Amino acid sequence: MSKVAVRDKNWTAIRQQAKKHLARIRELGRQRGWPKSDATQAQVIEDIRKVREKLWE
Amino acid sequence: MRTSARSGKNSGSNPLLLVLDSNEYVFAFGFVKNTASEELLEFLIENLPVHDIRIVRTIVEEVNSKLSPEQTKEFFAFINAFTSVDEKWVVPFDLGEKYLAFLKKGDAAIAAYTEFVGAQALVSENRKHFHTHKGRFPFVVWDAATCLKELKKLS
Numbered sequence: 001m002s003k004v005a006v007r008d009k010n011w012t013a014i015r016q017q018a019k020k021h022l023a024r025i026r027e028l029g030r031q032r033g034w035p036k037s038d039a040t041q042a043q044v045i046e047d048i049r050k051v052r053e054k055l056w057e
Numbered sequence: 058m059r060t061s062a063r064s065g066k067n068s069g070s071n072p073l074l075l076v077l078d079s080n081e082y083v084f085a086f087g088f089v090k091n092t093a094s095e096e097l098l099e100f101l102i103e104n105l106p107v108h109d110i111r112i113v114r115t116i117v118e119e120v121n122s123k124l125s126p127e128q129t130k131e132f133f134a135f136i137n138a139f140t141s142v143d144e145k146w147v148v149p150f151d152l153g154e155k156y157l158a159f160l161k162k163g164d165a166a167i168a169a170y171t172e173f174v175g176a177q178a179l180v181s182e183n184r185k186h187f188h189t190h191k192g193r194f195p196f197v198v199w200d201a202a203t204c205l206k207e208l209k210k211l212s
Contacts, residue, residue, distance in 0.1 A: 011106055018135055025132060029088065035090040044084075048119050049161070052079070055119070
């Protein structure tokens with residue numbers, strides 16, 4: 001992003017938007033039973049890496 | 058001028074260019090409990106646009122693999138609020154090839170992307186792969202807790 005583009009953006013509004021979307025993702029996650037108690041961080045990392053390997057095939 | 062994460066020297070304005078691995082987003086969203094990942098994303102948002110966060114399409118897709126359709130919609134809106142998504146084809150093949158000696162293709166591509174965009178740091182909780190090779194990259198590899206500590210030092 002150019003310095004002019006960075007300067008001209010309304011960052012207060014962008015921060016608020018980002019916080020709102022983050023809160024919504026977390027709330028939707030909680031409704032799905034997050035945080036998952038039956039998954040370890042290591043398992044999740046491995047799951048994601050399997051997806052990654054398929055995407056880069 | 059940007060801060061050199063490797064040397065720890067900075068020029069005064071202290072911005073860092075960061076690539077967050079997909080696990081950081083998934084943990085920050087609360088899929089499993091990881092307070093450091095949650096705090097890091099909140100810190101980066103609160104300090105926008107001080108630090109530059111770059112994301113490649115495959116990381117978006119990896120995160121989406123853990124999200125519901127409604128969460129995916131929110132994630133796109135979240136990402137589009139402060140950065141743009143790079144397509145995976147922007148990464149030159151040659152750049153990733155050198156990493157294939159010690160990383161799988163997907164991880165090698167993420168390392169190549171991190172180098173390609175000129176990021177000072179790749180932030181990942183993947184200790185088994187990225188962290189064990191941290192001296193072999195032209196960027197630093199941090200976990201969320203270390204990244205948060207370093208960013209707080211700079212601010």
